[in-house]
Amino acid sequence: MGTKRNTWKSVILILSCYKVKCSLEESEKQVLKQGSFQRLCLSDVSNSSSTQAIEDLSISFGGSKLYAFTLEELREATSSFSWSNMLGEGGFGPVYKGFVDDKLRPGLKAQTVAVKRLDLDGLQGHREWLAEIIFLGQLRHPHLVKLIGYCYEDENRLLMYEYMPRGSLENQLFRRYSAAMPWSTRMKIALGAAKGLAFLHEADKPVIYRDLKASNILLDSDFTAKLSDFGLAKDGPEGEDTYVTTRIMGTQGYAAPEYIMTGHLTTKSDVYSYGVVLLELLTGRRVVDKSRSNGGKSLVEWARPLLRDPKIVYSIIDCRLEGQFPMKGAMKVAMLAFKCLSPHPNARPTMSDVVKVLEPLQDFDDVFIGPFVYVAVSENGNKHKI
Ligand SMILES: Nc1ncnc2c1ncn2[C@@H]1O[C@H](COP(=O)(O)OP(=O)(O)OP(=O)(O)O)[C@@H](O)[C@H]1O
Ligand SMILES: [Mg+2]
Numbered sequence: 001m002g003t004k005r006n007t008w009k010s011v012i013l014i015l016s017c018y019k020v021k022c023s024l025e026e027s028e029k030q031v032l033k034q035g036s037f038q039r040l041c042l043s044d045v046s047n048s049s050s051t052q053a054i055e056d057l058s059i060s061f062g063g064s065k066l067y068a069f070t071l072e073e074l075r076e077a078t079s080s081f082s083w084s085n086m087l088g089e090g091g092f093g094p095v096y097k098g099f100v101d102d103k104l105r106p107g108l109k110a111q112t113v114a115v116k117r118l119d120l121d122g123l124q125g126h127r128e129w130l131a132e133i134i135f136l137g138q139l140r141h142p143h144l145v146k147l148i149g150y151c152y153e154d155e156n157r158l159l160m161y162e163y164m165p166r167g168s169l170e171n172q173l174f175r176r177y178s179a180a181m182p183w184s185t186r187m188k189i190a191l192g193a194a195k196g197l198a199f200l201h202e203a204d205k206p207v208i209y210r211d212l213k214a215s216n217i218l219l220d221s222d223f224t225a226k227l228s229d230f231g232l233a234k235d236g237p238e239g240e241d242t243y244v245t246t247r248i249m250g251t252q253g254y255a256a257p258e259y260i261m262t263g264h265l266t267t268k269s270d271v272y273s274y275g276v277v278l279l280e281l282l283t284g285r286r287v288v289d290k291s292r293s294n295g296g297k298s299l300v301e302w303a304r305p306l307l308r309d310p311k312i313v314y315s316i317i318d319c320r321l322e323g324q325f326p327m328k329g330a331m332k333v334a335m336l337a338f339k340c341l342s343p344h345p346n347a348r349p350t351m352s353d354v355v356k357v358l359e360p361l362q363d364f365d366d367v368f369i370g371p372f373v374y375v376a377v378s379e380n381g382n383k384h385k386i
Helices: 010-011 024-031 042-046 073-075 126-136 170-174 184-202 257-262 267-283 299-308 325-339 351-359
Strands: 067-069 086-089 094-101 111-117 146-155 156-162 217-219 225-226 375-377 383-385
Touching: 024 111, 042 126, 067 073, 067 156, 073 094, 073 111, 073 146, 073 156, 086 156, 126 146, 170 217, 170 267, 184 225, 184 267, 184 325, 184 351, 257 267, 267 299, 267 325, 267 351, 325 351
Parallel strands: 067 146
Antiparallel strands: 086 094, 094 111, 111 156, 146 156, 217 225, 375 383
């Protein structure tokens, strides 16, 4: 179960829970005027001057069906938000496992779900909840977690998602007393997350995800990776602009250096965060680990210079893999992480470049190749295994 972590988001985020500013009629008119479905931007909704209720927001979302639930219905689905159903807790609030079927709503598929409830005493609020609905309600992709519905009742804000049986990458990768995650699984997750980001970056109206980290990559039963948590997502720059300027938010260790320095956000900021996740997958280490000695506190500072040195790179790959990884493949992934973590945004690859590099590296079958054996040649020419 996740604990509340001290993220910048929770420190810097001082967003007020302002009254909903959304006109459904306005949004609908806009969609109808455009003839075919076009994605509604967050600003279209949050800048609207009307204060009409949001209850039926889903109907303005073209083909995707979103359910507007009552609090009572979500109570029913989660056994009254019982402790035993709690899956974890992040900055938004607690997350509960639940179950829904067509007895709750006609047509609703029988399925296990995850229900996220806004902590009314927390630092996140209506804005993150709305961003989640605006982005995930409209964007559908095999590598984005599916939003099923939401609840807006008095000050209550909740979200219902498809249930991801293996929880987050953070839980799986850094779990203490379990077998190490095999190389092939790591590569599958790396590719899935890359495809999810590439989809966002290449959409008609590009989206900058802004909060890529191991805890926001959720895993299906077969380790298919899906991006979750769109509370910080932003619409990409429009027209001549090459970046969007925002208040600096994100999670310590994952945010790109130029974004921290200037507040200028581009899709390349996501590529940097992706590089951090790739490094975590390679090394099995957390990006920020307070338990490590001073030199090792920042994973990126410590590991980046080693990533392009073929003689050293193997020494930083997760030792729990016990050598069960392909040498050449690992070298390519290390080089990819090196490029994603470049301090110069333009030197970073695009996410589709990343997908292209990772796709051919998927077929390693984790056959045990044994411990590393070094053959030393002694002065008399005899070979000794060490
Ligand atoms: N759809 C889901 N299916 C299964 N488990 C989930 C789902 N969504 C969230 N969880 C669980 O709940 C935990 C908390 O998730 P949440 O996204 O609220 O916070 P976080 O990502 O850990 O932190 P932060 O607030 O910094 O993003 C996750 O780590 C995961 O274990
Ligand atoms: Mg999260």
